Amino acid sequence: MNMSRLHIAICAIAASVAVGCTNYGGNYFPDDKPSGGGQQSDDLAIINYIDQRLEEEYYWLDEVREKSATFNRRLPWEEYLKASLSKLTTNSDDGYYNHNGQRYYYSFIREDVSTRAQTSGYGISLHYTLLALDQVRLGIAVEWVYEGTPAAESGIRRGDIIVKYNNADITRDNYMTVFNAIQNGTGGTIRLMLKRQLTDEGETDSFNTQIDVATYAPSPVVFSSVNEEYGTKIGYLVYTSFDTEYDEELLSTLQGFQAEGIEALILDLRCNSGGNIISAIKLVSAILGTEYNERLLCEVRRNPLNSRAEASTEFLLEDVGVALNLREVTIICSENSASASEMVIEGLRGLDIPVKLVGNRTEGKNCGMDVSYRTINGTHLEYAPITFMCFNAKGFGDFGEGIEPDINISTENSLDLTDKNYPLPRCTWGGSGDAAYVAALAMTLNIDITTTSQSNVPASLLTTLLATSEECRYDEVSLPRRFIGTRIIVEE
Numbered sequence: 271m272n273m274s275r276l277h278i279a280i281c282a283i284a285a286s287v288a289v290g291c292t293n294y295g296g297n298y299f300p301d302d303k304p305s306g307g308g309q310q311s312d313d314l315a316i317i318n319y320i321d322q323r324l325e326e327e328y329y330w331l332d333e334v335r336e337k338s339a340t341f342n343r344r345l346p347w348e349e350y351l352k353a354s355l356s357k358l359t360t361n362s363d364d365g366y367y368n369h370n371g372q373r374y375y376y377s378f379i380r381e382d383v384s385t386r387a388q389t390s391g392y393g394i395s396l397h398y399t400l401l402a403l404d405q406v407r408l409g410i411a412v413e414w415v416y417e418g419t420p421a422a423e424s425g426i427r428r429g430d431i432i433v434k435y436n437n438a439d440i441t442r443d444n445y446m447t448v449f450n451a452i453q454n455g456t457g458g459t460i461r462l463m464l465k466r467q468l469t470d471e472g473e474t475d476s477f478n479t480q481i482d483v484a485t486y487a488p489s490p491v492v493f494s495s496v497n498e499e500y501g502t503k504i505g506y507l508v509y510t511s512f513d514t515e516y517d518e519e520l521l522s523t524l525q526g527f528q529a530e531g532i533e534a535l536i537l538d539l540r541c542n543s544g545g546n547i548i549s550a551i552k553l554v555s556a557i558l559g560t561e562y563n564e565r566l567l568c569e570v571r572r573n574p575l576n577s578r579a580e581a582s583t584e585f586l587l588e589d590v591g592v593a594l595n596l597r598e599v600t601i602i603c604s605e606n607s608a609s610a611s612e613m614v615i616e617g618l619r620g621l622d623i624p625v626k627l628v629g630n631r632t633e634g635k636n637c638g639m640d641v642s643y644r645t646i647n648g649t650h651l652e653y654a655p656i657t658f659m660c661f662n663a664k665g666f667g668d669f670g671e672g673i674e675p676d677i678n679i680s681t682e683n684s685l686d687l688t689d690k691n692y693p694l695p696r697c698t699w700g701g702s703g704d705a706a707y708v709a710a711l712a713m714t715l716n717i718d719i720t721t722t723s724q725s726n727v728p729a730s731l732l733t734t735l736l737a738t739s740e741e742c743r744y745d746e747v748s749l750p751r752r753f754i755g756t757r758i759i760v761e762e
Contacts, residue, residue, distance in 0.1 A: 312647045316347035319646060319653070320379060324354070327578045327657045328377075329637065330361040351379050351655075363637050363670050364656045376635065376755055382643060382652035390485050391455025393419020394426065395510075395541075399694050400445060401431060408440045409433050409465070410449060411695050413541060414492045414510065420481040426464060429695040429703075433476065434463035455483050489516050490542070493699040494523045496530045500715055505532035505594075506707075508699050509553070512545025512610040512756075517552050524556040524592045532594065536710045537614075538602040540629055540693045543754040544609030547638070550756075552590050554614060558623065559593035567617040570638060570658040570758070571667075579640060579657070579760070598624040600714045602706045603675060604693040608633030609756040612669055613660050620662025626713040627675040629706050630692055634672035636660050638756030660756060677709045 321341070324334050334354075341354040355361060355375050365375035393416040401409035409431040415421045433440065435448045436457075451457035465476045490511035497504055505527040509520070527535070535557065547568060554567055568585045601615060612632050618625050639654035661667035679692045689696065689705045697703035 312649065313345075313347045313350075314343065315646050316379075316649065316651065317343050317345075317350050319644060319651070320347070320351055320354075323578075323642070323653060323655055324351075327572065327576045327640065327655070328361075329573050329656050329658060330358060330364070331573050331575055333358050333360045347379070351375075351377060361656070363659075366634075376637065377639070377655040378753075379651060379653040379655075382650045388485055389455075389488050390483055391419075392452060392460070392481050392483060393421040393486055394452055396432075396449060396453050397693075397695055399691070401694075403433065406439070406441055407433065408442065408445050410440060410445070410452070412464075413695055414508070414699075416486055416488055416492065419486045420484050424479040424481050425477075426462075426479065426481075427698050429697040429701075430464040430466050432462055433465050434461075436461050437463075458483065487516075489519050490545075491516060491519050491523050493538075494526070495700060496527060496532055497700075499711060502534055502715060503530065503532050504534045504536060504711070504714055505530070506536045506538065506700055508538040508541075510541045512542070512547070512549035512553075514546045514549050517549055520549065521552060521556060521590055521592050524553075524594065528592055528594055532596075534598075534600070534714045535594065535596055536600045536602065536707070536714055538699070538707075538710075539607045539611040539614070540602050540604035540706065541606055542608075542611045543606055543633070544611060544635065544638075544756050546757045546759065547585055547610060547613070550610045550614050550617070551585055551587060554617060555587040555590045556592035557594050557596050557599060558587065558621070559595040560589050561595070562587045562621065563589055565621060566663040567621070568613050569661045569663075571661060572658045576657070583658075583758070598626065600626040600628065600710045602710050603627055603629040603632050603673070604706075605630060605633055605672070606693065608754045609635040609638060609660075612636065612673055613662075613756060615673055616660075616662045616666060616669060620664045620666060626710070627673065628677045628679065628710045628713060629675050630678050630680040631672040631674050632669070633754060634670050635754055635756070636667050636670050638758065640760040641757045642760050654755065654757065658758075677713065679705045679709060 321338065325331060325338055328334050337357050338354075340357060341350070343350070345353055352375055355364065355377060356373065364377055365373060367373055395413045395415075397411040397413040399411065401411065403409050412426060412428055412430045412432065414428045415426050432448075432452070435444075435452070438444070440448050451460070459480065459482045461478065461480045463476055463478050490509055490513050491507070492510055493506075493508035495506045497506065507523065507527075547570075551567060555562070563586075565587050566584055567587055569582055570585070571582045572579055574581055599618060603611065603615070607629070612635065615625055615627065615632075637656045637659050640657045641652065641654040644651050644653065659667055679689050682688055692706065696705075700707050702708060
């Protein structure tokens with residue numbers, strides 16, 4: 271099979287809200303007094319907690335109050351929130367429908383077993399799309415690899431395709447077990463066969479590796495570089511989650527950009543589904559510099575009947591000790607870019623900062639959560655109902671259908687710089703086989719790639735990414751998706 275041309279079928283994957291991109295654990299509120307009544311009482315205690323916050327601060331709390339008497343409180347607490355929200359009709363911005371018409375909600379309550387800053391695993395984040403290699407075998411793409419982890423040390427990198435797990439092919443019968451074992455780091459010592467489908471030099475052979483579990487810090491700053499392109503020094507940052515635990519690392523990377531004297535920035539948010547507003551403030555503050563101190567990036571507005579928080583909260587830019595002093599930004603986005611990522615795009619535009627956008631349409635999540643933690647009868651809970659909507663300095667917040675890019679990589683364009691299955695990883699970060707990066711580079715250099723004339727385009731930017739849109743040979747399957755959300759951590 272000619273992997274350089276990627277003659278494979280792509281399975282579109284349905285998604286559900288599952289493990290969060292951003293973890294906040296450890297700071298729990300005091301344990302509520304045990305009821306001593308067994309599992310049913312435990313469920314009821316948690317359900318009462320769910321009800322309390324829904325009826326006091328859910329963004330569509332008018333209807334919650336109207337219909338709360340109809341909620342089924344006999345359900346297990348893990349099922350109760352979704353079942354209750356499904357009875358509402360005004361909360362259309364809370365969640366989305368998948369390709370099968372199934373409703374998923376952004377609001378969630380779950381048992382919180384996370385740790386702060388450290389996790390255990392292989393250091394691999396997998397892409398939420400399956401590849402049909404032939405009539406039987408499937409492949410799983412590596413989205414990115416964390417530095418200093420067993421996966422990184424073994425040479426695995428973004429764009430590699432896992433084709434065997436512990437010497438066995440990946441098939442329809444075992445893919446979910448394999449996916450979860452690798453993603454969650456629960457497989458012990460594992461053996462993988464991988465195919466490097468595309469490099470700058472072309473196709474490479476398959477390779478085998480054995481990796482073990484290790485503890486590491488899953489930094490959302492997964493890649494950064496400074497390159498001089500056609501006389502312009504350009505910083506490139508891949509940022510995968512707005513996580514306050516790693517703000518220091520984020521600012522350190524931006525400080526490095528400042529020391530290098532970058533003149534432009536490509537900010538890659540294609541894998542960033544949201545996180546904490548505070549991290550977004552720090553990022554934008556560093557990009558714009560102190561001239562924009564105290565300027566409004568985002569206002570979150572709550573239901574006027576909310577009894578637990580102010581009707582609105584303004585988030586202002588600040589001096590973070592880094593000042594790139596840039597007055598335009600190129601951002602790479604995808605359908606996985608959501609919430610805080612979208613807020614950064616629209617927040618910059620609200621300050622009249624030009625944003626050049628490359629990729630495909632974003633998720634469209636213009637709402638967020640006030641997140642709290644509580645321990646009830648020994649169960650550590652993270653609870654995040656939708657409580658606010660986001661608006662930029664011009665009062666704009668109507669991006670619930672997603673934000674359209676200037677250059678859509680998933681559709682035909684004048685340079686044939688197209689990936690019909692974008693954002694499936696093809697190569698390592700910043701490679702010439704990455705259509706989104708190539709387009710972002712051209713836009714950053716003010717090279718017009720939207721016209722039919724290519725006479726003004728450097729030859730090195732005419733790289734064409736060959737892809738196929740063959741129909742998937744298998745039934746579509748569901749894989750978990752990272753947490754999508756803009757968060758504010760609250761204290762009770």
